Every structure is written in C-alpha cells, then in structure tokens.
Amino acid sequence: MLVAFIAATAFSFDQRDFMTRARLFAPITALVLAATAPAAHAAQCGGDFRQFLAGVKQEALSMGLSARAADRTLGNAQIDRKVLSRDRAQGVFKLDFLTFSKRAISGYRMKNGAARMKQFGGVFSRAESEYGVPAPVITAFWALETDFGAVQGDFNTVNALATLAHDCRRPELFRPQLIAAIHMVQNGDLDPRTMTGAWAGEIGQVQMLPEDIIKFGKDGDGDGHVNLKASSSDAILTAAAFIQNLGWQRGQPWLQEVTLPSNFAWETTGLGKRKNGSDWARMGVKARSGKISNLPASLILPQGRKGPKFLAYPNYNIYLEWNQSFIYTTSAAYFATRLAGAPRYDAGSPDKGLSDAQMKQLQTKLKSMGYDVGKVDGILGSNTRDAVQNVQKQLGMPADAWPTPALLSKL
Template sequence: MRKALLSLGMLALASTPTLAQTTAPVACGGDLGTFLEGVKAEAIARGIPAEAANHALAGAAIDQKVLSRDRAQGVFKQTFMEFSKRTVSKSRLDIGAQKMREYAEVFARAEQEYGVPAPVITAFWAMETDFGAVQGDFNTRNALVTLAHDCRRPEMFRPQLLAAIEMVQHGDLDPAATNGAWAGEIGQVQMLPEDIIAYGVDGDGDGHVDLKKSAPDAILTAAKFIQSLGFKAGQPWIQEVTVPDRLPWEKTGLQSGMTAGDWFALGVTPRDGNTANSALEASLVLPQGHKGVAFLTYPNFNIYLEWNQSFIYTTSAAYFATRLAGAPPYRAGNPEPGLSDAEMKALQEKLQALGHDVGKIDGILGAGTRTALQKEQLKRGLPADGWATPAVMNAL
C-alpha cells in the first residue's frame, strides 16, 4: 500500500473546483447524524435520488484509524537513491514488462486515444498498488465521511464524498464493501471519486468503471487522467544526463527558462546520446547534488508533479517509466552524504533565521528548502546544487 504522503499527493490534484469548493464554507464537525443529513440534502439538490443517497450513507461511521493516519502523515525522508532502488525493483520491472505484453491492445488504445505510452501508465500502476495487489483496506465511504466531517480539510473531502454517492447511484461503488486507501482513493491506480467520474473509462465494455477489478478500466482511466494533466504525446518526460565539473549550478532545480539545447551547450550530455529534443524547455535536476545522478526533466514531467507533489516520488516514478521503456539503470555517481533528520531540521531553522521561507520545519529537503539552500550556497561560493551536506551545514 502506498504511504500516506502518496495519498496526500493525489489529494493535491483535486480536480476542477465544484460548487461546494467555490461557494460558502462547508459545514463540518458536530453531530454525525446532523452532518450526514446535510450531505444527503446536498446530494439530493444535485439531482441524486433520495433512495441512492440514503443507501450510500446508511450505516456510515467515523473511522478513527483514518483520523490517525491523517494526523500522523509522514513525508519522504529517504534519499532518491534509497527510495528509487526500493521501488524500481527487478521484480516490478519484470512484472511491468509482462503486464505491458498481456494488455498490449489496451495500452495501444490508451496511446492512440490519449497519447500516453504504456511505460508511463505502468510505472504508476506499479508504484501505487503493485499492479492491483495492494489497494488498501479502508472502507471508502467511511473514510470520506470521516475526512469530510473532520474540520481540517472539509472543502477537499466533502466534494469527494458527494462524488462517491454519485458512484453509488451508478452502481460503481458499494458503500458497505468498497475498500481503498485511507484518504478515499480507489482501485489499481488509486483515484478519487471526482476524478473517476470525470475521467473513468469502461475499458472492458461491461457498462461500469471498475478500477478495483478491471485492468483495462484502470489503464484507460489512468491514460485519460494523465492526458488531462497536460501530457504531450510523443514527448519525453525525463532523461538521464552526465554533467561537467563546472556549471551554473544555481540554475539547476525544477525551474524554467532554459531549453535542453541550452544545457547541452554548457556540456550536459544525454547518456543515451539523444539530443533530438533540444528545443524543449528543460530543467536539470540533481536529486543528491552535482556529484550524484542527474536528469533533464521536460514539460511532461509536470504531470508527475500533478499526480504527486513529492519530489522523490515523482522523480522515481518518471525514472521507473524510462526503465520500462528500455533505459538502463542510472549511474549513481558519488554523491556526498546527506544530513540526518535532526541535522536537516537544524539546517531549516538556520535558513529560516537567515530570512528564507522553508515552510514547516520537518526535516524534509523539499522545494522550499532546496531553493533557500541554493541561494546561501551561491553567496558562499559553493556549488549551488541544493543538496544539503555536512560541509554546507558547516558553511552556514
């Protein structure tokens, strides 16, 4: 099962705003029965038959385990190399290749209709649920009731609960038996009810969108959803490169303004020798600094950031897709050791004291911390690669 952060990353997608998200604040908390009556009334006002709304909410209960997961969310404290080596395993690569052969016709349809190649879909399928083997054991209806009733993020979860009721109406969700992730995602590619309604595809022709049991439904729905995030057919998403000893390191990171050709002119070299995408905008990302593995990320990489906001997850998923497409394992290089959790928090506190907005002091080398660190590295004449090391800590 994917970790809580992955669920949060999917929640960050929250498809187009609904009426509940754009008008008055959503009621939350208080007596559960009263809350459910309010949800039921809203569902009926949206055109859902009262019978379906009653069936969907009958027996609904608060799940304390969901609240515990929500309160105790962790985020990635592993390095890219640690996480990618664990998730992009030989076993998963072998199964992924087998799945692409088994469902070759479905994947061909996905690429023809939505422009999304099989390796991209398959990598998400693997990382989300191990190809459907581990989909979560939380009752979906109760998870969404719990999170919509809770007053932390009702504007995010109440629309998902209403969408789940609509799925019950269509016969695509059993309120008593459908299980999934703690935050309400369902099926082999872990999607939220609103997105299933918006992008669901009946791939096997049985009249329903069943992301739990039907691989064709999951593959085509994922393809349509990825297309909606802006994936451009025929374009790359990530490319391993080697870098010279000297570069304007402060220009590295997930930012725009340079093309792949600009990077090539500076001595960045594609490992596969392919420079055909020189005109595309590209960012040079160094997950573990300028001495470690390096990638150029292209506009299609943005769909990974939409799918999940964790840099470590997205880079690993994009790399996974290149492996399924035939790329060799990355060259790890010799990255300098990183910081411990306590050291990283101390670094964030120091950066904050220097006037940088690093967000929450959480021990995570996220985008805000990397950007702040690059600025301080540049001031001190250090390679501004955004990688936190003991040497950088000492320099601060």
Template structure:
C-alpha cells in the same frame, strides 16, 4: 492521483507499505470557520449530505442506500492526524521501488494489454511506460489497494472539521457512484483517505475520468486492468501530458556546469544544456528545443537528469521531489533505459543536522517552510543561493560542508 484534493496511496517503500499521499503530506492552513457544514450529530450531518446530493439530481434512494449504516472510523481520523514524513534520499528510495520484480511485472502487463495501451496512447497521448510506472507505485499492480471502507472513510473525513471542504464533495460523488451501480457502499474498500482501485483515485475523479476499457458498461478500477489503463491515461492527459515528448532523461555532466542554473526553476532549453556539455546517456538530442531543467537529486556527484515539460504531471500527482523523480525514472526503465549511474554523492545530513541547516537558512531570510528536517523544494532553492554566495558549487545538495560554512 493528485489534482486539488486527489490523494494517492503510494505503495512504494515496500510491497506492503504505503507512502503518505499529497493530500496527506501537504496540509493546508486551517480556516477560521469551515466553508461547509461539518461536525455535530452524525445523523443530522448525513441528512444534510443527502439533501445536498438530491439537490444535485442524485435520487434520494441512492443517497439512502449509500449512507445507511455509515459510521465514523476513528482509525481514519488517526491516520489523517498522524501522517508520516518522507526522509529517504533518491538513491535509497528509487533503489527500493524500481525493483526487478516490478520491472518484470510491468513489462508483462504492457505485453499482455498491448492493444489497450495502444488505444490509451492513440486516444490520450500517454505512453504505456508512464501509465505502468504509476500503476506499479500506487498499489503494486493492485496487490495493495487498502482495506478501509470507502464510504465510512469519506463520511469520517467530511464530518471532521479539519478539511470538510475537501472531502464532502468526494462523499457526494461516492453517492453518485452508488446511484450509477459502480460502487457497493457496504463492501467497497480502499485507502484511508477515500481513494479507490489500482491507481487510487477519489470518487470525483473516477466520475470525471473513469473509462470503460473492457466494454462491460462500468468502470471498475479495483479489478479491471483495461479500465485502469484507459482511466489513468485520460487522467494523466488532463494534467497536461504532451504526446510524443519525453518526461525525464538521464545525462552525464562536465566539470564546469553552471550548477546555479540547475533545479526545477531553471529556464534553459535542452539544447542550451547540450551546448554546455550536458550529454544524454541515450544519445537522443532530438528534443533540444524543449524547455529543460537539470535536476540533481543528490548533488553534482550523484545521478543527473534533464526534466522536460511532461515532468510537470508527476508534480501534479505528488509534490514529493524524490517520489516524482523516482516515478519518472521508473517509466524510462520500462521504456528501455538502462539503470542510472549512481555516482558517488557527498554525504548528506541527518534529520537534526538538516533542521539546524534550515534554521540557519531561515535566519538568513530564506523561505524554507516548516523546519522539518526534510530537503524539500524551498530548502533546495535556499541552499543553492547560499552555495553561490559562498562560492561553492550551487547544486542544491545539503552537506556537512555547507552547514559548517554557514
């Protein structure tokens, strides 16, 4: 899960292939000098971590237990420096992750744990499909949780001077989990960036939002479905989820939509879109007073959605537009929505052509971020502006026609 540091092991490409998390993909600028201690002799570094933990009220014995035998895992550091990039289109990605098998398992989970899901919605306002979709995409309901020793992963990343200010607090939190009897430092495994359990949370967030759903006195996100459900609901609530409101809604479009108003930066009400002829496929116009953005993952000829304020929690979880839209769509399917209408999107650009387009956009004064061949948020905004300037439908989709026009 994502908030400030929190990273996720997004096991969404296939049942066994994790996607890079936000803490992996959104690489911060390197500080001139680390704000916290890092590097140097490992023993001295661990002594400093212990002293900090004790200063925060954690027993010295727990720190000794947590850090005994800690080592640098070079594979963790290699993973941190060799993160992949996300280049699939919405249709490609969503087709692979929103599988019939995941839908079937998700619906069975919602039925088998109906009482816990009801408590999650009553206490935290988060409905079962939203929780279940994240549960599915994070680890395939616990099937793929990662096999890195969590203690060693966090020691490696905290000792490394690339991002110690992010990972040292997580290492301190892990020591607290050891002190509370909620983690065995020798045997606990998870993702390479230190995430634990079926919804891949970091120690600091487990301490803050972990909820005992099965009544055993502990929070076990690796094995307890009930703990997972309530903890995820509590965390999602903390991100600002609004009870009783939608998150995303598939729509059909008339030919004369003002596409320049589309995109996540739009500021219309849903009722304004309805008045323009944008029509919900489910026929539900009860939320017309809510702010709504028209999102077109593959342009005006592909699937179309209205996103509501609750969609923001998906962007808190992960900044990838394709991932978040797919996760939100998955939740609607679990809630009973039909498969989206694929449409017939215009062909997009390959990586080299996308880089060429980004280079042209940058030369025109647009901020597209890194020239990486990825159709990210900054590139979409720049595309819309140029499409509008050129008299083209401003749907934010990168096409050969736009590249040629520029």
C-alpha cells in the same frame, strides 16, 4: 496523486498532496457549495454525525442524485477512528532519491511491469491512441501505487470519506468526494458495504478519488461500468484520461538521464530554471542514451552534482501534478523511462546528506538568514533546495542545492 502502498519494500509512503486535488476540482467544489450554501452551510462539518449525513443527503438531492442512492451510501456510514489516526499522523517522506528509487524500482516491478504492458498491450495502445499517454508512464504509476492492484487498501471507502468530510480539517475536499461516492453508487460502480481502498478514500489499482472517477472514469473492458478495483483495463484507460487532463503532451519525453562536465555551472540547475535542449547541449550536457530534445527543460540533481542527473522536460510537470513530492515524482518518472528501455542510472557517489536533526538545524539557520523554507520539518523541499543553492553560491561552494554536513558546518 498518491497514497502509495509500497508493501513490497521496507517502507510506507502514505502522504498525498491533497491540495493538488483541491485545485483541480475547485470549480466543481465551488459550484456544489454555492448551490447548497443556504441549506448546508451550518453543517458543512462536525456536529452530530447523523445530522451531518442528512445534510450531505440533501446536498446530493439538490444536485439531482437519487434519494435511494444517498440512503444506500450513507445509511450505514460510520466514523472510522483509524482513518482519523492516519490523517493526523501521515508519514513524512524523507528518504533520499537513491534510497527511494532503488527500493521502489525493484527487479520484480521491472519484470512485472514489462509483463503487464504485454498482457494489456491492446488497452495500452488504445490509451496512447486516444489520450497520448504511453504504456510505461501508466505502468510506473500502477506499480508504485498498488503493485499492479495487489495492495489497494482495506478501509471501507464510504466510512473513510464520511469520516474525513465530517472532520473539520479538510471538509472542502472530502465532502464533495462523499457526494461523488453517492454518484458512483447510483451508477452501480460502488457498493458501499464492500468497497474498500485507501484510508483517504482513494479507490482501485491506480488509487483515484471518487470525483476523479466520475470525471475521468473509462470503461476499458466494455462491461458498462467503471471498476478500478477489479478491472485493469478500466484502470489503465482511466489513468490515461486523467494524465491527459493534467496536460500531458503527446509524443514528448518526460525525463532523460544526462552527463555533465566537472566544471559545470551548477547554479543553473533546479526545477525553476529552464533552457532549451540545444542550450544545455552547448553547455556540455550529454544524453546517456538517445538524443537531447530541443524542448525547454530543467536540469535536476536529486542528490547533488555527484549523483544522478536528469533533464526534466515539460511532461515531467505532470508527475508533479500527480504527486508533489520531488523524490517520488522523479522516481516515478525515472521508472517510466526504464520501462521504456532506458539504462539503469549512474548512481555516482553523492556527498553524504544530512540527518533529520541536521536538516532541521539547517532549516532553522536558513530561516534566521531570511530565507523562506516553510515549516522546519526536516524535509528537503523546493524552498529549502533553493535556499541551499543560494547560500552555496554565496559561500563559493558548488551550488548544486544538495545540503551536506560541510555546508552546515560553514553556516
């Protein structure tokens, strides 16, 4: 769940997997569309903007929202061309794990994260007590999303949502978000004139969409409102409620750095392959700190057998629900372990990876061999990793799913 504003680093990561949201709220969206299909079907997106907004208003009224709230929300809404530009040119996330994690998990964020956990200790204790989500997990997301609220975005939220709902690329996602914004206005939790956030409509210190806020929003400071933009207490509790809903298991680990013997069976690694912790231990897997849990876990190698190595427990999957980028997910999960007291990872000395052009060349070759790598986009996604691992095994190479110039040359 990320439109990340990592302004303190040398890069920007503006790509969020909105399909995760679409899956989470598909039942809500389906009910909305079913209830209003006869009246609003013809104007679900596109066409005259004012007529489109009139259709949104009627849909909101049919759901029990007030005409006053709808008029306040939509009355001055405008198309924002910068939003469309951002939507059409979302950055492709191609940094490797070591590069991304080193930039994202700075000394500043470590120090500030520890200070925030202390400052809001009571709120974090409540979050863990009520929702089972520990402070380091929430704090890592808080840091990576907005630098603890420092960089929340400056796009008018209603304009952004109205623009994307009117646009016909993903109206099934953004039209309900615009309806939810009306709901927030009615609750007194959103001022349509002044509320700003990310270009895709996310709001506040942990960057959540209006439907998320309506469903999971918590009043952490007791003022009777959910204000994720200004209230850190509200943001912390809301994030905890959302993470719990994604399936977080209380008291369980999420990621653990490990060491492996040099003759390890590399073909057993990868997110899709699980063993109980005791089975991994029998294979020579050892924890760098603490003890290996006997929960089911996958052994992941973000940069191959010569880079950092982690056991990913079931709670790691919650990170994938928040954001489906493997590198962001692993970095966020690792960041949380650092905030919880784990040592800095052993970076090792990974083999050189592929350039963007080389990665596209590899994907093209893998496609010609019958592997489904999806779009030839230069991104080392799960399908490409799986294909690389299979080819490495066939060629008698260590099957660690890390593509190198040596592999490309062999192909």
